[in-house]
Each structure stands twice: as structure tokens, then as C-alpha cells.
Amino acid sequence: MRIACPFCGPRENSEFSYLGDAKPKRPGPDAGEDAVYEYVYLRDNVAGEMAELWYHGGGCRAWLQVRRNTVTHEILSVEPAAGAGAASVTP
Template identity: 70%
Template sequence: MRIVCPFCGERELGEFTCLGDAKPLRPAAGASEDEVFDYVYLRDNIAGEASEHWYHGGGCRAWLKITRNTLTHEISSVEPAAGVGARQVAK
């Protein structure tokens, strides 16, 4: 598999680590145990297009959000994480 890192260009799979489902968002401080439980444990087992967190640890150390078809391994989009590099994100 090859992934086109938005910063480095096309690289082979071995440079990346997959963390898994990127859909669940970490609940804000003060969220209930149930909400956090869902965030930590509830995952869809998607046969088709899935959104995933990948880390380009063997390259530029950017966290990426990748849309990948779990059936074909086809990657349709690669987006940098919100806080990649020096990107400013409102507090």
C-alpha cells in the first residue's frame, strides 16, 4: 500500500502507523462516563469507506486523517490533522 502524505508525497506503508477509526471525537472535559465509554470503545466495523487516523511516524510525524476503503485498500483522501505543524487552532 502507498499513502500520499500531504507533506512528503507518496510513501510506502511501512512509514505509517494506523490508529484506527477517526470518527469518534474526544468528548469535552466534564462529559459523562457513557459518552467517554462510547468514544473509547464503540467502533463501527466498516466494510467500505472508513475514516482513519494514521501517523507518518517514519517520515514527517504528521497525524493524518485518511479515507480508506477497507475492502479494496483504495485511499480516496488524505487530510492533515487539525493541529499539524504550526497550524493555529482556536482555544
């Protein structure tokens, strides 16, 4: 697989490490144990398009949010993952 790092250009997948689902957001300090449990342990196992977090450790050290089809490996978009897992601001 090749991932087009927005900072370094298209690179081989051995330069990257995989974390997984980009959907979970780290709950705020007062969210409670159930919310944190869900954040830490519960993941969707998607066959198809999903947003994932990848780390370009063999390059610029950017965390990237990669939209990828887990069946075909087609990569739909790659962007910096800035704030992708940040706590949702509760009003």
C-alpha cells in the same frame, strides 16, 4: 499500500502506523462516563469507505486523516488530521 502524505508525498505504508476509526471525538470535560466510554471503546467495523487516522512516524510525524475503502484499499483522500478528534463544542 502507499499513502500520499500531504507533506512528504507518496510513501510506503511501513512508514505509517495505524490507529483506526477517525470518527470518535474526544468528549468535553463534563460529558460524563458513558460518553467517554463510547469514545474509548466503541468503534464501527466498516466494510467499505471510512475515515481513519494514520501516523507518519517514519516521516514528518503528522497525524493524517485517510479516507480509505477497507475492502479494496483504495485511498480516496489524505489530509492532516488537525483537530479530527477534538471535542465537539457544545453550545
